[in-house]
Amino acid sequence: MTTEPTAVIHDIGYRHYDGVRLGRGRATLALGVQSLRGVFGLGRTTRAKIMPLLLVAIMLMPTVVSIGVMALAKQYVMPYPGYAIFMQAVIAVFLAAQSPYLVAPDLRFRVLPLYLSRPLTVTDYVLAKLTALAIALFGLLAVPLTIQFVGELLVDLPGPPHTGDYLGALGGAVLFALLLSTVSIALASFTPRRGLGVAVVIAFFMFTAAVSTTFFAVLSVSGRDSVAPWALLLNPFFLVDSVQSALFGTAPATGEGYPSGIASCAILLAVIALAVTGVLLRYRKAAS
Amino acid sequence: MTASATPCFATEGLTKRFPRVTALDDLTVAGGTGVTGLVGANGAGKSTLIKILLGLLSPNSGSASVLGLDTATQGFEIRRAVGYMPEHDCLPPDMSATEFVVHMAQMSGLPRTAARERAADTLRHVGLDEERYRPMGSYSTGMRQRVKLAQALVHDPKLVFLDEPTNGLDPQGRDEMLALIRRIGTEFGINVLVTSHLLGELERVCDHVIVIDGGRLLRSSAIREFTRAEQTIAVEVEEGQQRLAERLTAGGETVAAQGRLLTVQVAADDPGRTYDAVRDAVCDLGLSLLRLEQRRGRIEDVFKEPVA
Numbered sequence: 001m002t003t004e005p006t007a008v009i010h011d012i013g014y015r016h017y018d019g020v021r022l023g024r025g026r027a028t029l030a031l032g033v034q035s036l037r038g039v040f041g042l043g044r045t046t047r048a049k050i051m052p053l054l055l056v057a058i059m060l061m062p063t064v065v066s067i068g069v070m071a072l073a074k075q076y077v078m079p080y081p082g083y084a085i086f087m088q089a090v091i092a093v094f095l096a097a098q099s100p101y102l103v104a105p106d107l108r109f110r111v112l113p114l115y116l117s118r119p120l121t122v123t124d125y126v127l128a129k130l131t132a133l134a135i136a137l138f139g140l141l142a143v144p145l146t147i148q149f150v151g152e153l154l155v156d157l158p159g160p161p162h163t164g165d166y167l168g169a170l171g172g173a174v175l176f177a178l179l180l181s182t183v184s185i186a187l188a189s190f191t192p193r194r195g196l197g198v199a200v201v202i203a204f205f206m207f208t209a210a211v212s213t214t215f216f217a218v219l220s221v222s223g224r225d226s227v228a229p230w231a232l233l234l235n236p237f238f239l240v241d242s243v244q245s246a247l248f249g250t251a252p253a254t255g256e257g258y259p260s261g262i263a264s265c266a267i268l269l270a271v272i273a274l275a276v277t278g279v280l281l282r283y284r285k286a287a288s
Numbered sequence: 289m290t291a292s293a294t295p296c297f298a299t300e301g302l303t304k305r306f307p308r309v310t311a312l313d314d315l316t317v318a319g320g321t322g323v324t325g326l327v328g329a330n331g332a333g334k335s336t337l338i339k340i341l342l343g344l345l346s347p348n349s350g351s352a353s354v355l356g357l358d359t360a361t362q363g364f365e366i367r368r369a370v371g372y373m374p375e376h377d378c379l380p381p382d383m384s385a386t387e388f389v390v391h392m393a394q395m396s397g398l399p400r401t402a403a404r405e406r407a408a409d410t411l412r413h414v415g416l417d418e419e420r421y422r423p424m425g426s427y428s429t430g431m432r433q434r435v436k437l438a439q440a441l442v443h444d445p446k447l448v449f450l451d452e453p454t455n456g457l458d459p460q461g462r463d464e465m466l467a468l469i470r471r472i473g474t475e476f477g478i479n480v481l482v483t484s485h486l487l488g489e490l491e492r493v494c495d496h497v498i499v500i501d502g503g504r505l506l507r508s509s510a511i512r513e514f515t516r517a518e519q520t521i522a523v524e525v526e527e528g529q530q531r532l533a534e535r536l537t538a539g540g541e542t543v544a545a546q547g548r549l550l551t552v553q554v555a556a557d558d559p560g561r562t563y564d565a566v567r568d569a570v571c572d573l574g575l576s577l578l579r580l581e582q583r584r585g586r587i588e589d590v591f592k593e594p595v596a
Contacts, residue, residue, distance in 0.1 A: 026397065
């Protein structure tokens, strides 16, 4: 009796791929999703998860406190529109820590030519990276605001809920996301070194905050009250706040009021345009 | 056999000048199916040519096409259908090979599930096993080259550009890489354009070799043309090399000594005669035969012509 082999290993050799090939848009989307996950440390090492999760936790603290105060003291202590300004240091740290992660390694380890040898253009790449950071930042602001709003509705404060404030703050979060992410990516993309990128971005936010406060104080003391508010706009956080109050009618977080809503809007758009152009030019150069 | 009817790539009077150097100078060349070698010294214009063929760089004058697509206007379609392995390092150290190759497959337009499957398959074909789950920062040069090759093949391209794939490899790694390239061209059925500054290593794997220097075409020929021209066998014996040479010469063979090796020209009219003569001579003289191998004419010898 012959014994039949019960299992055979076949070397099936090389197999060609004849499945679907998606377009440029889907590749860009995949890059954006991968980048967005990476910003929060998902799909990365445990060490890379610590910083973003810590910052998310810090961002949620005022929300928890605020809901607690609303529940116990029945008071609306932390207005929604001022949340981003109140947390600006944490947001700056988040941007400084995460924006170089998005752009620096691809430059430093020269992965960019691999992207460009595929059906992706420089513009697609930049778009994916900018969108990923903008969505991340929007989420970082919108989630605590939304939790607080849900908390407010559940606590049922005396008087009508602050729906207008909440929606205005969400609109503001979109503006913060657009401005701060483009500026951060623009700054971070100029160096292939991640550490340097972190330093440059955090220095930018510290510098603008310091300069804006100093100029404002000096101008106010020297009696030039009409010019002083313009100095506030040097700080990107106050710039967005001024546009937020102009567009959505929220109370200015500084309590001082801003010079002109239209001018603020124009400055905001100009800065975003400048940052995006800078990034595109930088990548055109890197690609050649 | 030169380029087939539909060349994989072709250039026509291609010129590319950079501010300080002319990389390509009126280059007209075509590559057919199979494995095509592109040989030239460093700075001969090989990488520039590949970038133009990928549609990433536009030439100052002339035109180029890849798979029948114009590089100037259809770069996007070209990049869908070709793979590219750059000369330089391009691997982020904190990603694993699997993650990286899956990601690159998605960037080529493969859906996630297909990307995973293809990445696993491709990494297996290039010979990366368990280590593919480790961060690439810990890889040896040989492993890194394999990952670079895998990301160029993962989307099953019709043509791959391999820029100096044997760079930095030890002799064994070099042999393995060359064997892999040969398999890609034959077994996988993917056309290959492979560059190297070493002519000798390409002769083993290429069907066709293009030599450029200073951005100009030096020579473009099919490998068979030169192998037919000069067939030799190499013989190495432990002792008595001199006696063997004398015996063979006396028998009418053309023999030359190259160090410890004797190279014997195979008679073009009657190849069997030469092999028999060597066998009989070794037997009769009672020598210990160490090596007996077929040698193709070295391309290097053929190209050893005055460079214009």
